[in-house]
Each structure stands twice: as C-alpha cells, then as structure tokens.
Amino acid sequence: MNYERYSPHVDIPSGLLTREAVDKLIAGIVIATLAFNAVLAAVNAHVVAVTNGEVIAAELLIFFCSTLLLVLTLAPHDRPWLALMFLFIGIGLVISLFRDELVAKNIRDVLSIPVFVMLGLRYSSNPVSLFSKLQFVVVFFALLEIAYPDLFSDIFDVRSYYINSRNFAADDFWNSDSSLFVSATRPGERFFSFVDIHRVSSLFLEPVSLGNYVCIVVILLICFWPTLSSIMRAWLIVSTAFLLVACDGRFATVTSALILLCVPLASKLPSRAAVFYLPAILTLGAIGVYAFHPDPLSDDFGGRVAKTMELAGNLNFYDMLGMAQWSEINDNLDSGLTYLIVTQTLLGGCFVWLFTTLVASDRVPDMELRLRIRRATHAVALFIGLNLLVSYSLFSIKSAAFLWFLYGAAIKPMPEDYAAGD
Numbered sequence: 001m002n003y004e005r006y007s008p009h010v011d012i013p014s015g016l017l018t019r020e021a022v023d024k025l026i027a028g029i030v031i032a033t034l035a036f037n038a039v040l041a042a043v044n045a046h047v048v049a050v051t052n053g054e055v056i057a058a059e060l061l062i063f064f065c066s067t068l069l070l071v072l073t074l075a076p077h078d079r080p081w082l083a084l085m086f087l088f089i090g091i092g093l094v095i096s097l098f099r100d101e102l103v104a105k106n107i108r109d110v111l112s113i114p115v116f117v118m119l120g121l122r123y124s125s126n127p128v129s130l131f132s133k134l135q136f137v138v139v140f141f142a143l144l145e146i147a148y149p150d151l152f153s154d155i156f157d158v159r160s161y162y163i164n165s166r167n168f169a170a171d172d173f174w175n176s177d178s179s180l181f182v183s184a185t186r187p188g189e190r191f192f193s194f195v196d197i198h199r200v201s202s203l204f205l206e207p208v209s210l211g212n213y214v215c216i217v218v219i220l221l222i223c224f225w226p227t228l229s230s231i232m233r234a235w236l237i238v239s240t241a242f243l244l245v246a247c248d249g250r251f252a253t254v255t256s257a258l259i260l261l262c263v264p265l266a267s268k269l270p271s272r273a274a275v276f277y278l279p280a281i282l283t284l285g286a287i288g289v290y291a292f293h294p295d296p297l298s299d300d301f302g303g304r305v306a307k308t309m310e311l312a313g314n315l316n317f318y319d320m321l322g323m324a325q326w327s328e329i330n331d332n333l334d335s336g337l338t339y340l341i342v343t344q345t346l347l348g349g350c351f352v353w354l355f356t357t358l359v360a361s362d363r364v365p366d367m368e369l370r371l372r373i374r375r376a377t378h379a380v381a382l383f384i385g386l387n388l389l390v391s392y393s394l395f396s397i398k399s400a401a402f403l404w405f406l407y408g409a410a411i412k413p414m415p416e417d418y419a420a421g422d
Contacts, residue, residue: 037327110344113356215383228311304335
C-alpha cells in the first residue's frame with residue numbers, strides 16, 4: 001500500500017481544517033497524552049481527590065478528540081488501520097456479550113494502536129521537531145525531580161494520586177518516607193550504581209513509563225538519523241542518555257542497546273521480515289528459561305520472562321477466547337503477552353502483531369524512505385516483542401501514544417525531505 005501525504009483539500013467536509021491546523025491539533029493531542037496524568041496528580045494534590053473515573057474520562061476525551069479529527073480527515077491510507085480499529089471493537093463487543101458485561105478497558109487498551117498510527121500518518125510536519133520539544137519538557141521535570149525531590153513530591157504527590165485513582169493501597173508503597181511512585185525507591189542497588197539518586201519518573205510519574213519513552217526516542221533517532229542536524233543529534237543523544245540513567249531502566253537499557261545494534265543490520269532485510277521477531281523472541285525466552293531456570297517470582301528480567309512462560313503454559317482454551325476470570329486477568333499484568341491474549345483473544349493478539357509488521361510496505365523508489373520504513377518496522381517490532389515478555393506497560397496510553405504516533409509518522413512517505421532539525 002502506498003501511504004500518501006495528507007492533503008487538507010481532499011475528503012474534508014469543512015474548509016476550517018488546513019494542513020497546519022491539523023498538525024497543530026495532532027501535536028496538541030500528543031502533548032495531552034504526556035501531560036494529563038501529571039495535571040491530574042497536581043489537581044489531586046492541591047484541589048480535590050482524583051478518582052479512577054476522572055482518569056478514564058481524561059483518556060476518553062483524548063480518544064474522542066483523536067477520533068473526531070480522524071473522521072474529519074479520512075484518507076485512503078487509513079483503510080487497514082480502520083479495519084483494525086473495527087476489529088478490536090468487534091472482538092470487545094463479542095467478549096462483552098458472552099461475559100454479560102462491557103469490557104470497555106480491554107477495548108481501550110488496544111484502540112491506541114490504530115488511532116495514533118493514523119494520527120502519525122496524517123502529521124505532515126517534522127515529528128523530530130515535536131519530539132525534541134517534548135524531550136525538553138521531560139528533561140526539565142526530570143532535573144526538577146532530581147534537584148528538588150521534595151518540591152516535585154509536593155507538586156504531584158504521586159503516592160496519593162495512585163492510591164486515589166488506581167488499585168493501589170498505602171501498604172504497596174513500602175517506603176513510607178517517599179511520596180514518589182512505589183518503584184522509584186525499590187529495595188537494593190540501582191542498575192546504574194554510579195548514580196546515587198532515586199529512579200526518576202519526570203512527568204510520566206512512573207520510572208517504567210519513562211524507560212519506555214526512552215526506547216521510543218531511540219527508535220526516533222535510528223529512523224530519522226539521516227535528516228537530523230548535528231545539533232539535533234547531539235541534543236537527543238545526550239538528553240536520552242541522561243533520561244535512561246535517571247530512570248535506571250534495566251529493560252530500557254537492554255532494549256535500547258538491542259535496537260541500536262540489531263536494527264541497522266536488520267534494515268538490510270525487507271520490513272515484513274519483522275513478522276518473525278516475536279516467534280523468535282518467544283522461542284529464545286523459552287530456551288533461556290529451560291536452560292537457566294530463573295525464579296518466576298524474581299523481579300528481574302529473567303524472572304519476568306520465566307513468569308511469562310509459566311503464565312502462557314497455564315492458559316486454557318477459554319482464556320484464549322477472552323473468557324478468563326477477572327482475577328486471572330489481573331494475574332497476567334506482569335506479562336504483556338498473556339495479558340494481550342486474555343483480554344483480546346489469541347486472534348486479536350495475532351492481528352496486533354500481523355498489522356504492525358505486515359501493513360507497511362517498503363516497496364518505494366526512494367532509498368531514504370525505504371530505509372526509514374524498514375528501520376521503523378524492525379525497531380518497533382523488536383521493542384514490542386521484548387516488552388511483551390516482561391510487562392503490559394505497552395498498553396498504557398503514556399507509552400502507546402508516542403510509540404504508535406511515531407510509527408505512523410515514520411512509515412508514511414513524504415514528497416519532500418524533512419529539513420534537518422526543524
């Protein structure tokens with residue numbers, strides 16, 4: 001399929017939406033996904049207690065604005081992603097029918113994939129410019145958190161926010177002296193032991209989400225490297241390395257290193273060769289668990305992989321049809337793979353992977369564009385495959401919005417090159 005540049009004069013019922021207006025609206029939506037949790041946390045700390053209902057309402061507002069914009073700017077390149085959207089909705093409604101309850105969260109978890117891919121596909125400005133501005137904001141609040149942790153805690157009171165708005169209890173926060181997220185001061189030494197600070201979260205409020213963001217910026221760097229000015233390269237490299245050390249992300253470190261090492265080599269292969277990554281990663285994970293017998297209760301990479309293999313082995317036929325009990329679904333939160341299966345069915349999980357790796361075609365005449373599509377597909381597939389082994393954080397809008405927006409922007413041909421570091 002050829003991905004055409006978004007034109008403000010095609011298939012738009014209103015003359016109010018110019019290309020520049022659409023780009024500004026998309027940028028506003030992306031910024032909102034970064035800021036809304038921090039804003040709600042500040043409201044919770046200083047105005048009124050924020051419950052899970054307000055968090056859901058904020059996410060639904062983001063999805064509503066995104067969907068409205070998509071409807072007003074529909075284009076031929078949206079067709080496969082619209083099909084995926086309706087497929088997710090259909091699977092969710094069928095599961096709801098058989099469970100006799102609406103599984104709205106399950107549907108919401110995966111709708112971010114087609115929605116933000118389509119936003120990326122119609123974003124005609126330079127995504128690097130948008131991400132560089134986001135990076136500045138993220139770095140600023142990370143520095144604030146490091147230099148003035150008490151002030152950061154006073155502003156956001158992350159512990160209170162998660163107790164009020166999520167299924168956290170006060171006892172889950174083992175460090176009673178800290179009002180940061182529970183994993184910000186995990187027992188034991190830091191992964192980067194040469195730095196004597198807590199695990200930083202910045203506006204994401206959770207170190208894991210900041211780690212996922214770091215991986216996404218690494219994907220941005222490797223996809224758009226030829227278009228970047230020297231100053232932009234230096235800024236993104238230094239700031240991303242700082243955020244990686246600050247969040248002390250073990251998974252983020254390993255994944256970023258693998259992306260940087262493997263994707264330049266893998267980009268010599270067609271983009272659709274990435275379809276084999278997940279089977280290969282799962283096979284290697286199973287071999288590693290069989291050979292080294294890591295403890296599935298251990299909170300490290302080996303333990304998380306072992307937990308995933310154990311949970312996958314315990315799935316039955318009804319679980320793979322989305323009929324698992326809610327208690328069983330909660331047991332799968334440490335494994336993105338089994339969480340995806342029990343909430344979206346095995347069929348839905350397969351469609352997520354197949355659409356990610358097969359829809360974008362690198363059969364384009366422009367060599368630079370072909371390389372970008374290949375790098376984007378291979379990098380995103382590698383990130384997803386590894387993430388599914390250890391976490392379901394991939395389905396949080398805080399991570400998913402940036403990943404899928406970037407993917408959509410990267411796989412879409414543009415008629416002119418981006419200006420370096422606009």
